[in-house]
Amino acid sequence: MISSVQLLPLFFLLLSTPAWALDLAELVRSVETQYSGESSYSRVRMEIRTEHWQRSLEMEGWSLGRDYFLTRILAPDKDRGVSTLKAQQDVWNYLPKVDRVMKIPASMMGGSWMGSHITNDDLVKGSRVDLDYELRLLEESKKHYLIECLPRPEAVVVWGKVLYRIKKPDLLPESISYFDEEMTEVRRILFDDVQPVGARMIPMRLTVLPLEKPQEQTIMRYEKIDYGAELTRDFFSLRTLQKRP
Amino acid sequence: MLASLALRNLGRNRRRTLLTLCATVVSCSLLILALGIFSGMLADILDSTTGQYHGHLVVSSPQYPERRSLYDSFEEDLKTQEALLRHPGITGLSPRLRAFGLLSFTRAALPVELLGIRPQREASVTRLGQQLVRGSRLDSAGGAQPEVLIGEGLASRLGATVGDELAFMTQAADGSIGNDLLRIRGIFSTGDRNRDNQLALVPLDWLRELLVLPDALHELALRVDDPMEAPAIRQRLEGQLADADTSLAILDWGQLLPTMREAIANFDVSRMILIIILYSATGLGILNTFFMSVIERTREIGILLAMGMTPARVRRMILLEALFLGLISLVLGTLIGIALTAWMHQVGIDLSDWITPVTYAGGTIAPRLHATFETANILMPALILLGVCLLAGYFPARRASKLQPALAIREDA
Amino acid sequence: MIHLENVSKIYRTGNREVAALLDFSLDVARGEFSVLAGPSGSGKTTVLNLIGCLDQSTRGRIEVAGMDVSRRTVTQLASFRLAHIGFIFQSYNLIPVLSAQENAEFTLMLRGVPKAKRQARIQELFERLGIAGLENRKPGDLSGGQQQRVAIARAMAAKPNLILADEPTANLDSKTSEDLLELMRELNEEQQITFLFSSHDPMIIGCARRVIELKDGHLASDSKDSAA
Ligand SMILES: Nc1ncnc2c1ncn2[C@@H]1O[C@H](COP(=O)(O)OP(=O)(O)OP(=O)(O)O)[C@@H](O)[C@H]1O
Ligand SMILES: [Mg+2]
Numbered sequence: 004m005i006s007s008v009q010l011l012p013l014f015f016l017l018l019s020t021p022a023w024a025l026d027l028a029e030l031v032r033s034v035e036t037q038y039s040g041e042s043s044y045s046r047v048r049m050e051i052r053t054e055h056w057q058r059s060l061e062m063e064g065w066s067l068g069r070d071y072f073l074t075r076i077l078a079p080d081k082d083r084g085v086s087t088l089k090a091q092q093d094v095w096n097y098l099p100k101v102d103r104v105m106k107i108p109a110s111m112m113g114g115s116w117m118g119s120h121i122t123n124d125d126l127v128k129g130s131r132v133d134l135d136y137e138l139r140l141l142e143e144s145k146k147h148y149l150i151e152c153l154p155r156p157e158a159v160v161v162w163g164k165v166l167y168r169i170k171k172p173d174l175l176p177e178s179i180s181y182f183d184e185e186m187t188e189v190r191r192i193l194f195d196d197v198q199p200v201g202a203r204m205i206p207m208r209l210t211v212l213p214l215e216k217p218q219e220q221t222i223m224r225y226e227k228i229d230y231g232a233e234l235t236r237d238f239f240s241l242r243t244l245q246k247r248p
Numbered sequence: 249m250l251a252s253l254a255l256r257n258l259g260r261n262r263r264r265t266l267l268t269l270c271a272t273v274v275s276c277s278l279l280i281l282a283l284g285i286f287s288g289m290l291a292d293i294l295d296s297t298t299g300q301y302h303g304h305l306v307v308s309s310p311q312y313p314e315r316r317s318l319y320d321s322f323e324e325d326l327k328t329q330e331a332l333l334r335h336p337g338i339t340g341l342s343p344r345l346r347a348f349g350l351l352s353f354t355r356a357a358l359p360v361e362l363l364g365i366r367p368q369r370e371a372s373v374t375r376l377g378q379q380l381v382r383g384s385r386l387d388s389a390g391g392a393q394p395e396v397l398i399g400e401g402l403a404s405r406l407g408a409t410v411g412d413e414l415a416f417m418t419q420a421a422d423g424s425i426g427n428d429l430l431r432i433r434g435i436f437s438t439g440d441r442n443r444d445n446q447l448a449l450v451p452l453d454w455l456r457e458l459l460v461l462p463d464a465l466h467e468l469a470l471r472v473d474d475p476m477e478a479p480a481i482r483q484r485l486e487g488q489l490a491d492a493d494t495s496l497a498i499l500d501w502g503q504l505l506p507t508m509r510e511a512i513a514n515f516d517v518s519r520m521i522l523i524i525i526l527y528s529a530t531g532l533g534i535l536n537t538f539f540m541s542v543i544e545r546t547r548e549i550g551i552l553l554a555m556g557m558t559p560a561r562v563r564r565m566i567l568l569e570a571l572f573l574g575l576i577s578l579v580l581g582t583l584i585g586i587a588l589t590a591w592m593h594q595v596g597i598d599l600s601d602w603i604t605p606v607t608y609a610g611g612t613i614a615p616r617l618h619a620t621f622e623t624a625n626i627l628m629p630a631l632i633l634l635g636v637c638l639l640a641g642y643f644p645a646r647r648a649s650k651l652q653p654a655l656a657i658r659e660d661a
Numbered sequence: 662m663i664h665l666e667n668v669s670k671i672y673r674t675g676n677r678e679v680a681a682l683l684d685f686s687l688d689v690a691r692g693e694f695s696v697l698a699g700p701s702g703s704g705k706t707t708v709l710n711l712i713g714c715l716d717q718s719t720r721g722r723i724e725v726a727g728m729d730v731s732r733r734t735v736t737q738l739a740s741f742r743l744a745h746i747g748f749i750f751q752s753y754n755l756i757p758v759l760s761a762q763e764n765a766e767f768t769l770m771l772r773g774v775p776k777a778k779r780q781a782r783i784q785e786l787f788e789r790l791g792i793a794g795l796e797n798r799k800p801g802d803l804s805g806g807q808q809q810r811v812a813i814a815r816a817m818a819a820k821p822n823l824i825l826a827d828e829p830t831a832n833l834d835s836k837t838s839e840d841l842l843e844l845m846r847e848l849n850e851e852q853q854i855t856f857l858f859s860s861h862d863p864m865i866i867g868c869a870r871r872v873i874e875l876k877d878g879h880l881a882s883d884s885k886d887s888a889a
Contacts, residue, residue: 055319056423081424096417098427103415105350105357118423249770256758551754554715555768555815556743558736654716657750658706 027138027150031167032069034176035132037205038225039066044232047074050222051119060117065232071239072126076117087116088244089126097244104241113161120190120211120221124161135160146171173197173204189214200228250561254568261541268537269577272633275530276581277588279629283519284589284619290515291620293613294475294501294508300438301447302504303342303373303469304478305485307332310497312466313504318347318421321464322496331488332470337481340372340471345455345464349418349426351398351448353408360402362416362448364455373471376438377449383410383434386449394454396430399444400437408432416448418459426458475501523629527636534640538570542644549648550656563649570641574634582630589626592619662823662855663689663712668721670707670878681707682878685721689857691822694849697859698866699875705859708875709825712857713746714738726822743771747816749826753808755800755815761787761807762796765814772819779818786814790844806837813841817848823855830862842868 038045042065049060060082064074072089076082084099094107107114112123128135136152143149152165164182169175175197181190190213194206205228211221258265298304306313312320324343333341345364350357363376367386370376377386377397386397396414398406408414413429420426430450437444456462472478478500489496502509542549549562596618603615670682682704689695697705710716711723714730723730726745730738747768755764765786766779774782787793790810800808809829816824826845830838842865849856858865866872874881 051423053423055421058423079424085425098415098417098425101415101427101429103352103427103429105352105415105417108350108357108359111350111357111359115419117425118419253756253758260758547754548756550715551748551750551756553739554713554742554748556739556741556746556771558739560736561771652716654710657715657754 027140028133030148030169030174031133031138031150031152033174034167034169034179036069037176037203038228039069039072040230042067042230042232042234044227044229044234045225046227048224048226049117049119050224052221053118053219054216058118065234065238067234067236067239069131071234071236073239073243082117085117086244087126088239088241090239092127094123094126095241095244102245104245120213120219122161128161132165134158136165141166147177148174175204175206196224201230203230250565251568251572254565255572257541257545257565258569258572261544264537264541265573268534268573269580271533272530272573272577272637273581273584275526276577276629276633277583277585279523279526280582280585280626281588281592281619282522283625283629284585284621285592285617286515286519286522287622287625288592288618288620289613290512291475292616292618294512296439296614297505297508298475298501299375300440301374301376301443302501303340304472304475304501305338305470305482305498306467306504307470307485307489307496307498308467309495313497313499316346316348318419318459318461321345321461321466322494324463324465325494328492328494329468331492332468332485335481335485335488337472337474337477338470339473340369342366342369342373342469343452343465344370344467344469345452345459345461346466347418347426347455347459349416351402351406351414351416351430353406353412353414356406357417358402358405358446360398360416360446360448362396362418362450362455364450364452366452370449370469373469377434377436379436379438380434381437383432386433386451394428394430394451395433397434397436397449398432399447400435401441401445402448403432403435405445410434416458420458420460421464422460424460426460428454428458478502519625519628523632527632530633531636531640534570534573534637535643538566538641538644539647541569542566542648545648546651546656547659549651550653550659553651553653554657559649562651563645566645566648567638567641570637570645571634573641574637577637578630578633581633582626585629586626589619589621592617593621662691662693662726663687663857664722664724665708665712666722668711668718668723670704670711670716671719680878682711682718685878685880687873687880687883689855691855692849692853693871694846694856694869695858695871695873696866696869697857697873697875698861699881700861703875704878705875706827707878709827709857709859712823713748713825714742743768743819745822747819747821747824749809749812749816749824749829751828751831753800753805753812753832755808755811757800760797760799761792761803761811764800764811765818767815768819782818783814786817789848790814805833806841809833809837809841810844813845813848817852817854820852821854823857826856826858828860828862829858830860830865835864838862838864 045064047062047064049062051058060076061078062074062076064072066072070091073086075086076084086097088095096105096107098105107123112127114123116123116126132152135155135158137155139151141149141151148169148171150167150169152167154160162181163184163186166180167176168178170177176194178194179192180188183189190211193210193212196208197204197206205225207225209223213219309320309322311317329341329343332338342365347362349360349362351360352358365377367377371378381400386395403409406414410432412432414432415427415429417425417427456464472481479502482498482500485498489498552562553559596616598616600615665685665687668682668685669680672679672681685708697708699705711718712725714725718731728741730741733741756767759767762783765783769779769782783796787796790813792807792810795803795807800811803811830841833841845856846868848854858869860866872884
């Protein structure tokens with residue numbers, strides 16, 4: 004007779020994932036936090052092109068983990084000082100011209116952020132993909148991993164499906180595709196211009212393509228990322244938000 | 249001769265004829281009054297609905313009504329506006345510009361619709377900006393600081409009142425972040441809760457500057473004399489706009505408010521149902537009267553046949569009696585009906601002590617009985633009454649013409 | 662003027678058949694002044710109705726004023742009556758809503774005779790019948806004798822070839838009956854109008870030139886035959 008005690012090690016062996024197995028959640032998380040790290044300071048040039056106008060914004064930003072994020076427009080002059088604070092699930096805008104802070108209401112979270120093709124929801128929900136979606140390795144080729152993210156039944160999400168295309172062997176993102184409820188691809192983000200930043204390799208350019216409007220796009224070009232910034236939670240307050248540059 | 253005989257026959261059993269006449273006159277006049285009140289109610293609803301926001305006709309770019317995109321604007325052209333105002337039937341015109349954005353007082357920002365208007369022009373089309381519960385109307389001159397009128401629900405959700413400063417933020421047409429402070433000048437209540445929860449009225453010129461849309465408009469709201477004529481005027485204007493090559497489209501209130509149009513269209517059916525119900529009772533009464541009268545006169549009709557009157561003439565005589573009864577009822581019923589409607593039109597009955605305003609098909613039914621005149625409301629009851637009388641007379645007339653003279657004369661009188 | 666040949670009239674009430682007239686034949690010449698006599702239910706009214714085209718025979722042939730009146734439409738018969746026959750009834754049967762004048766001129770109006778002509782004719786008749794001055798009275802305001810005179814005027818107004826009178830004096834007192842009978846005899850002689858009465862009044866029967874007696878729908882006797 005074999006006792007149950009004798010079987011226990013075998014049982015554990017079957018349950019635990021092999022050490023060499025790919026941690027999909029970790030991979031997606033690393034993509035979503037590549038620009039923020041533990042904490043960071045960055046400077047970005049955002050070029051927006053729409054059917055009706057085209058403009059370029061210069062911004063600086065601070066972030067702490069995946070929950071805190073503050074950005075401020077430096078140029079052009081007309082919008083200089085307009086700032087956004089994201090703390091946990093909330094987004095505030097500060098308008099220096101009228102010296103007012105505005106909290107984005109839940110119903111407007113799907114709206115455009117600073118006129119770009121990035122929504123307020125992207126600021127809040129992007130960093131939660133590994134929590135709100137069920138991840139699955141859809142395909143693995145010599146050069147790529149294709150990770151499929153389907154919403155968890157209980158999660159409140161925006162997309163019907165998200166596909167991460169990650170390059171081998173450095174595990175850097177190449178593109179992310181966003182699908183609506185009907186499973187048509189409606190938006191794609193491309194990453195390129197990989198450069199070393201400190202010890203890491205980071206794609207310094209991010210292009211957002213709204214596929215329904217082929218002539219429109221938003222390009223985010225990271226001009227500087229400093230992962231050494233010493234920031235605390237206190238920094239990400241409405242008081243900091245209202246500080247004029 | 250047949251006519252005088254028919255008239256005298258009517259006068260024969262005076263009480264019975266009078267009673268029948270009473271029934272027809274009362275049903276005809278009350279029907280006219282009821283339809284007048286019904287129409288009055290619908291006119292109230294229609295007026296409250298169109299006067300609340302849209303007006304009767306809206307001229308805009310063809311895509312604008314559906315997309316409401318900031319960029320579907322057109323350049324203000326005073327010549328077009330003058331031409332429209334000269335068009336027969338059009339009594340008012342209001343140029344408008346619209347923006348969607350966030351409005352905040354303290355911290356809670358709310359999504360709102362900002363409608364840029366010229367207050368006096370708007371007053372020629374709708375009651376927007378006039379039904380104030382607090383504060384005062386927008387100043388067309390526009391002071392140093394931009395001012396805003398906001399809906400009652402919006403005010404309470406913002407926690408703001410007259411004199412408070414609100415911040416507004418939106419995306420301007422050049423992509424910049426349009427934002428400015430607005431001082432609340434007044435708080436309005438249109439009666440439509442949805443609108444009161446998210447509408448704010450601002451001076452047109454201020455909004456143009458904020459949106460970086462100089463000289464632009466999103467729509468021209470028009471008011472017409474008779475709302476029922478709006479579709480016809482729209483068709484004429486469509487031709488005119490096409491000739492002028494303005495690439496502008498025009499919608500009438502029926503297209504803007506389909507539920508309202510349905511409610512009005514349903515009235516035609518309701519009117520028919522009301523007429524049919526009331527007149528079938530009246531018609532049966534008339535039928536009964538004429539059958540009795542024919543049966544009582546069996547012997548006499550036999551004599552008429554014996555003397556050589558043809559059955560067709562006998563039938564015509566009875567039908568003439570019915571026609572005369574119908575004509576007398578029609579004249580009296582219509583006159584009394586018009587008089588009652590006129591009274592209800594001028595005086596009306598205020599029910600506000602008993603009933604609160606009811607919302608129906610997006611409009612508000614005022615708590616009052618008030619009649620309006622509509623040709624069909626008088627013509628239909630009158631003409632159908634005549635038809636009912638003839639129909640009610642037809643069967644007895646046929647019976648009379650089929651009598652066998654020998655048998656009829658034998659009948660004991 | 663009148664020719665009846667083996668005429669039968671059978672009434673059906675439910676499944677019971679009543680033969681009001683059986684194989685009845687009769688000839689009346691123009692200008693005759695005859696009476697149909699016989700007890701109640703013998704078929705007098707039936708004969709008059711058949712001759713007056715108010716009813717259709719079950720069998721037999723009827724000719725009036727030279728026309729075969731069977732198988733005609735109701736409208737044709739009405740026109741025929743209007744053109745040729747005047748009726749006088751036992752209970753006068755004037756139209757109550759019309760005045761004496763209007764009652765009398767009714768057939769003239771049906772024929773479309775112009776007003777002036779009508780008035781002259783009625784004036785003449787009323788004077789002849791001794792009721793001049795009563796033109797505007799309604800039947801209800803006239804005595805039985807006066808009403809029957811108006812009825813005679815009505816029957817005569819259109820100058821018919823034949824006047825059928827069903828017990829014209831049954832509702833009148835004997836003096837009035839005598840006067841009216843006298844009058845009708847004079848009219849018959851003056852204007853050569855054929856008169857056919859029905860009656861069981863011995864006075865009337867006595868006045869008639871020819872008495873046709875009916876019994877149970879059969880011809881019982883005809884004074885013309887016995888004279889011959
Ligand atoms: N419509 C009818 N239905 C059934 N039977 C009828 C009808 N009309 C008449 N009769 C019958 O036919 C017969 C002849 O009737 P008719 O009226 O011709 O008699 P009459 O000689 O005129 O009698 P009276 O002197 O009473 O007027 C009678 O037996 C009568 O009952
Ligand atoms: Mg008889």
